[in-house]
Amino acid sequence: MSGNWMSSTALTTESAEPGIPQRVYPTGMILTLGAILMFFMALFSAWVVRKGLSTSPLEAPISLPWRLLSLNTALLFASSGALEASRRFLRAGDTAKFRIWWCAATILGVAFLVGQFEAWRELEGQGIYFASNPDASFFFLFTGAHALHLIGGIAGLLIIALKPLRQLTRNTATRIAAIYWHFLTLIWASIFLLLIFAK
Amino acid sequence: MSARGAARLFSTDHKVIGLQYLFLSLIAVTTGMILSLLMRYHLAWPAGRLPFITGGIMTPEQYLALVTMHGTIMVFFVLTTAPQNAFGTYFLPLQIGAREMAFPVLNMLGFWLTSAAFIVLLAAFFVQGGAPISGWTAYPPLSGLGDITGPGEGMGQTLWIVSILIFCVASVISSINFIATTIEMRASGMKMMRMPLTVWAWFITSILILLSFSVLLAAGVLLLLDRSFGTSFFVPAGLVVTGQLQSHSGGSPLLWQHLFWFFGHPEVYIAILPGMGVTSQLLSNFSRKPVFGYPAMVVTLSAIGVLGFSVWGHHMFVSGMSPYSGFTFSVLTMSIAVPSAAKTFNWIGTLWGGKIQFRTPMLFALGFVSIFITGGLSGIFLAQPAVDNMLHATYFVVAHLHLVMGVAAIFGVFAATYYWFPKMFGRVMNETLGKLHFWLTFAGAYAIFVPMHFLGIAGGIRRYADDSGAAYLVGLQPLHAFMTVAAFCTAAVQLIFFWNFFASMKSGAPATPNPWDATTLEWAVPSPPPPDNFGSTKITVYRGPYEYSVPGAPADFIPQNLPPTTTGDGGFPA
Numbered sequence: 001m002s003g004n005w006m007s008s009t010a011l012t013t014e015s016a017e018p019g020i021p022q023r024v025y026p027t028g029m030i031l032t033l034g035a036i037l038m039f040f041m042a043l044f045s046a047w048v049v050r051k052g053l054s055t056s057p058l059e060a061p062i063s064l065p066w067r068l069l070s071l072n073t074a075l076l077f078a079s080s081g082a083l084e085a086s087r088r089f090l091r092a093g094d095t096a097k098f099r100i101w102w103c104a105a106t107i108l109g110v111a112f113l114v115g116q117f118e119a120w121r122e123l124e125g126q127g128i129y130f131a132s133n134p135d136a137s138f139f140f141l142f143t144g145a146h147a148l149h150l151i152g153g154i155a156g157l158l159i160i161a162l163k164p165l166r167q168l169t170r171n172t173a174t175r176i177a178a179i180y181w182h183f184l185t186l187i188w189a190s191i192f193l194l195l196i197f198a199k
Numbered sequence: 200m201s202a203r204g205a206a207r208l209f210s211t212d213h214k215v216i217g218l219q220y221l222f223l224s225l226i227a228v229t230t231g232m233i234l235s236l237l238m239r240y241h242l243a244w245p246a247g248r249l250p251f252i253t254g255g256i257m258t259p260e261q262y263l264a265l266v267t268m269h270g271t272i273m274v275f276f277v278l279t280t281a282p283q284n285a286f287g288t289y290f291l292p293l294q295i296g297a298r299e300m301a302f303p304v305l306n307m308l309g310f311w312l313t314s315a316a317f318i319v320l321l322a323a324f325f326v327q328g329g330a331p332i333s334g335w336t337a338y339p340p341l342s343g344l345g346d347i348t349g350p351g352e353g354m355g356q357t358l359w360i361v362s363i364l365i366f367c368v369a370s371v372i373s374s375i376n377f378i379a380t381t382i383e384m385r386a387s388g389m390k391m392m393r394m395p396l397t398v399w400a401w402f403i404t405s406i407l408i409l410l411s412f413s414v415l416l417a418a419g420v421l422l423l424l425d426r427s428f429g430t431s432f433f434v435p436a437g438l439v440v441t442g443q444l445q446s447h448s449g450g451s452p453l454l455w456q457h458l459f460w461f462f463g464h465p466e467v468y469i470a471i472l473p474g475m476g477v478t479s480q481l482l483s484n485f486s487r488k489p490v491f492g493y494p495a496m497v498v499t500l501s502a503i504g505v506l507g508f509s510v511w512g513h514h515m516f517v518s519g520m521s522p523y524s525g526f527t528f529s530v531l532t533m534s535i536a537v538p539s540a541a542k543t544f545n546w547i548g549t550l551w552g553g554k555i556q557f558r559t560p561m562l563f564a565l566g567f568v569s570i571f572i573t574g575g576l577s578g579i580f581l582a583q584p585a586v587d588n589m590l591h592a593t594y595f596v597v598a599h600l601h602l603v604m605g606v607a608a609i610f611g612v613f614a615a616t617y618y619w620f621p622k623m624f625g626r627v628m629n630e631t632l633g634k635l636h637f638w639l640t641f642a643g644a645y646a647i648f649v650p651m652h653f654l655g656i657a658g659g660i661r662r663y664a665d666d667s668g669a670a671y672l673v674g675l676q677p678l679h680a681f682m683t684v685a686a687f688c689t690a691a692v693q694l695i696f697f698w699n700f701f702a703s704m705k706s707g708a709p710a711t712p713n714p715w716d717a718t719t720l721e722w723a724v725p726s727p728p729p730p731d732n733f734g735s736t737k738i739t740v741y742r743g744p745y746e747y748s749v750p751g752a753p754a755d756f757i758p759q760n761l762p763p764t765t766t767g768d769g770g771f772p773a
Contacts (some may be wrong), residue, residue, distance in 0.1 A: 016376070024383045029373040037632040042417035049454050050432060059449055131429035134449065180409040192544055 003081040004163065022172045029176040033183045036149065039185055043145065044194065047138045062135045064195060065122040072115035073192050079108035083157075083178050090174060099161075102174075105181070106157045113150060116143050135198075142191045147186065153181050209311075212301035212730055216310050217289025218623065220280055221616075223314055227276035228609075230321070232690055234269040239263060243676075243683035245665040246675070260350050262664035263332035267351075268324070270335030271359065273605065274466065276317050277367050281612045282374055282473035283408070284313070287401040289617065291377060293721035294395050296386025296738035297732060300716040304373050304706040312369035320362035323355040323694070324630070331356040334662065336459055339433035340440075343425045347440050348663045360423050367416040370408050371485075377405035385532035386760075388740035392497070395719045395744040398491060399497055400476025403504045404469050416588050418458035425450065460511035467604050468507040472500060473572070474611020475542060478564045479616055480745075482546055484717050485561035486553025487755050489745040492545040499538035499545075516587045525584040525605055532582040540576055543568065554748075556753075558715070559633030566641050567607055573645075574603025577652065592662070595655025596683070598648045606644045613696070620703065621710030625726045628707060632699040636692060643689030650678050716756050719744050723760050 002016045005055030120143070123129075125137065130140045168176075201445055207215060240247060241257045248255040275303040292300055299305045318413075333342040339360065346353030362515075378497035378500040383403045385394070421432040425447070433455045483490045490496060512520060512528035520528075546568050557563070577599040581587050590596060613636075619626045654675055659666060666672040666679065713722040720740070724732060748756040 019298050020303075024379050027300060027383050028375055028379045031378050031409060033370045035375065035409050038410050038413035039417045041210065041460075042414040046417070046421060046432065046454055046458065049451060049457070053449055053451055112665075131425075131431070134431060137424070137432065139428040141421075145420075197292060 020167065021125050022169055025168055025172050025176050026179065029179050033180070036183070036187070040142075040145070040190075043129070043138070043195065044190075047142075048195075049135050050138070058137070061199070062123070062128050062133060063126075066114060066117050066120050068122065069192065069195075072112050072119070073188065075108050075112045075115060076188055077187050079105045079112065081180050082108055083181050085095060085179055087156070087174050090170070102157070102161055107155060108162070109150060109154050109157070109181075113147055113154075116147055138194070142195075146188055146191060148183055150186075153177070153184055156180065209307060213288050213292050213303070213305045213306060214307050214623075214728060214730075217285055217287075217743045219310050220285035220288055220546045221731075223310075223317065224277050224281035224285055224612075225260055225403060227317060229672050231269050231272040232693070233274070234265045235641060236686060236690055237457075238265045238269065239683040239686045241664060242666070243680040245667050257664065259664040260332055260393075263334070263349075263662065264324075264330035264351050264355075267332060267334050267337075267359070268320070268330045271320060271363075272317075274335055274470070275363070276313070278470035279370065279466070279606050280313060281616045282477075282608055282615070283377075283401060283404050283469065284309070286397075286612075286615045287374070287377060287404075287473065287499040288620065289623065291380060291398060291401055292384065292397050292734060293724065293728060294719050295381065295389050295738060296720050296733065297380060297383060297384040298457045298733065299384075300376050301384055302376045302692075303573065305376050308371045308377065308515070312365050312372070313454045316362045316365035316369060319358055319365060324353070324360075325755040326354040326358065328355050331359045335674075336463065337422070338456075338459075339425065339450075339455050340435065340438055340663065341447075343422060343434045343450075343455075344427060344440060344445060344448075347363075347443065353580060357426065358422070359739065360419050360426070364416060364419045364423070367412045367419065370412045371416070374405040374408035375410070376410035378409065378747075381405075384730045386738040386740055389759075390740075391429070392494065392584050393527075393740055393743050394653065395476075396493070396496055396500070398718075399500055400472045400474075403500050404472045407465045407469050407472075407504055407507065411462040411469070414458060415462035418455060418462070421458075422455065422545040423692055437715075447590070453515070453668075455510070455516060460514045461508075461680040463502075463514065465507045467600075468503055469600075470604050472503065472568055474561055474608050474614075475500065477611050477615045477618070479542075479549070481564035481618055482549045482718070482748060484618075484715055485564070486550050487556070487557055487747045488549055489743075489747055490545070490551040491548030491551070492541075492747065493743065495541060496545055498723040502538040503535060506531060506538070508717075510535065513582055513587070516584045522584070527755060529582050529584055533579060536575070536579055543572060545574050558617075559628070559637060560614045560618035560715075561611050562637040562641075562707045563617060566637065567614060569608040570602055570610055570644065571607040574601075574607055574648075578603060581750070590655060590739055592660055593655035594651045594659045594661055597661045598651035598655060602644070602648050606648065613637075616700070618715070620700075621714045622721055622726045622728070624704050624707070625710050626703050626707030627710045627714060628703040629699050632695055636695045636699065639692040639695070643685055643692060646685035647682050647689060650682055654678055713758075716754075718746055718756050718758050720759055736743055 005115050028174055082101050082105035086105060088099040089101060107192070123139070128136045130137060156177050160177055210216065232655065237257070239248070240249070249257060252261065276388055283628075288300070292298070329442065330345055331337070331342065331351040332349050333352065336517065337356070341348050342352065342354065342356055343495050379400060420428075424430045425434050426434050428491060429446065431447040431450035433452055434445065434450045435452060436448040436450075438445040479496055509530045510528055512524055513532045516528070521710055577595065581590060581596060581599060617628055617633055620626070657672065659672055659675060659677055667676055710726045712725050720738065721728070723738070726730055726748070739762075740759045741761065742757060742759055743758055746759075748755045749757055
């Protein structure tokens with residue numbers, strides 16, 4: 001068989017490449033998250049240090065579009081929830097609902113990105129750009145870095161939905177996608193909380 | 200290129216990729232060595248003319264460009280690439296009884312990204328302004344402002360940062376692969392505490408790479424943004440460079456130092472831990488004795504890894520840090536001497552009473568221990584903030600780091616090369632040439648770096664292109680000349696190695712599967728191993744990695760995969 005494994009035949013016949021056990025993929029994903037976490041930790045600590053140095057009135061905190069950011073946060077959490085629901089239907093063998101919820105999670109993820117982009121435009125409207133002030137620099141940096149990771153995640157969700165899988169079984173593929181996706185939700189939640197605390 | 204050539208070039212076989220890493224680091228080490236010879240020549244004879252330099256005489260900026268490129272090439276593309284990626288990629292799966300790495304395609308991607316990073320770095324020599332002058336540590340504001348701060352700080356520095364960013368991604372990818380392979384791909388019976396110490400070293404090193412290179416990646420991105428997008432993460436306010444007020448505001452150069460050394464100190468252990476693993480394995484193999492205190496060796500490797508993350512501040516004692524912070528970093532730094540000394544004690548314990556075979560790989564392993572001790576001891580001096588105030592940025596530091604991180608790690612690489620050459624190429628290297636190479640390199644390394652300590656104690660400042668103008672250093676100029684002659688001689692000796700390496704590859708005596716009578720799994724397959732390693736043979740491990748001279752056993756070594764019944768007495772300690 002070939003083509004989309006989301007069709008019901010694919011769900012039953014997809015198999016993994018022999019020799020490499022499926023368990024390496026979740027392990028690899030968790031290790032990847034360790035690296036990404038260190039990357040964001042470095043940025044967070046840089047921000048804390050840099051903020052402590054801001055004494056000039058030119059470096060006053062910027063006002064962020066809180067309402068929009070809160071909405072985006074809700075969208076991303078909803079997306080994570082939809083992905084979990086989707087996996088639950090997969091385990092129950094309900095392919096149709098699995099497909100619907102998987103797509104819903106992807107769309108909510110895209111909606112989050114659009115919302116983040118809108119937040120950037122609001123800042124631009126206030127005349128706040130990347131290099132305007134350290135708070136702005138870090139805001140664009142955090143959201144930009146997170147968005148890049150999320151775009152990768154969306155690509156992953158789409159690939160899993162649309163392409164035939166070679167090395168991964170469907171369970172492994174959906175599992176590592178979910179691990180990554182929830183992790184990015186948590187990273188965003190941390191960024192959001194940090195921004196609130198720094199207000 | 201033929202289809203077969205391309206298939207081999209873009210192979211996902213861990214053995215092919217391991218060799219690719221090895222050859223990449225051979226090219227890199229040759230490049231880095233040539234740069235160091237140019238530097239040494241200029242230091243000894245500052246007025247000496249060099250044929251290929253415009254104007255004939257090296258400018259201070261050209262000298263600094265050499266310093267930067269030598270350091271960067273050696274640290275990243277030699278000391279990180281050879282001990283970990285070259286030998287680890289080749290031998291980790293073999294030693295744990297696996298058919299492949301966990302992620303073969305990522306393995307290949309890691310190598311090609313590393314190669315791309317190397318090419319981008321070398322490109323810095325050929326752009327306007329040339330290579331960057333800010334050293335391998337690239338401290339801002341020098342590195343953060345563009346070509347206004349000096350030649351090479353324009354495009355050259357940008358290429359340097361891009362190269363490091365690519366290298367970071369490649370290293371993180373490869374470390375994920377190493378860790379996942381070690382955790383998930385071990386053969387049946389290969390418990391963690393039965394893994395060879397080489398595997399343990401690659402495993403711990405991978406964790407260090409995973410955690411530290413991600414931080415360097417973040418720091419590099421911030422530095423690039425400061426340079427190219429006008430942000431002020433590292434560049435301070437009110438900075439005037441060559442009469443021009445810079446538009447940056449309020450960044451912190453110290454922030455870069457913290458982020459950089461949070462990577463930079465673990466990097467030292469990334470370079471040296473694999474050498475410790477190889478040394479442990481070889482001392483046991485060639486003493487025909489088990490490693491003395493195997494569990495302690497595992498614990499100390501881990502302890503060095505953990506402590507390595509808590510001492511970065513000792514690179515910044517003179518940066519005006521609080522004396523309390525300095526004290527903390529100092530105590531933590533000195534505490535690394537404890538696991539290091541435990542390792543050295545265990546190495547000596549492994550040798551004690553053994554039937555020592557002075558083969559070339561063994562000589563290099565012994566050389567590793569000697570140089571690690573010599574270089575390590577000066578680290579305890581530097582760990583004292585009060586002493587460091589005087590020695591900081593002198594040749595004492597240069598001597599220390601070259602011995603403990605550079606030469607020791609390279610001795611580990613040489614030991615590994617002579618040891619595993621028969622396995623990798625199916626032929627044996629010439630033993631006489633190998634021994635000659637060892638003794639001349641061993642003497643040469645000490646001849647270069649021991650005098651350097653005295654130059655440092657006398658106040659000789661590193662990174663100065665020319666000491667001859669400083670009255671208090673003029674008397675030490677003959678020392679510079681001596682070190683330079685020693686460096687040229689030691690470099691020439693490496694031609695013996697290269698000759699031996701390539702000639703043996705072509706026409707060395709054929710190697711048996713297990714020429715050193717060793718116990719670990721890589722010796723259970725033919726030399727060189729077939730593409731699928733163990734083929735259809737199911738590998739089962741029955742015992743620890745270093746069962747040498749077991750009383751009552753028919754031979755003085757018991758391979759890890761030998762079933763208990765075939766050893767004649769119903770089994771040996773598992």
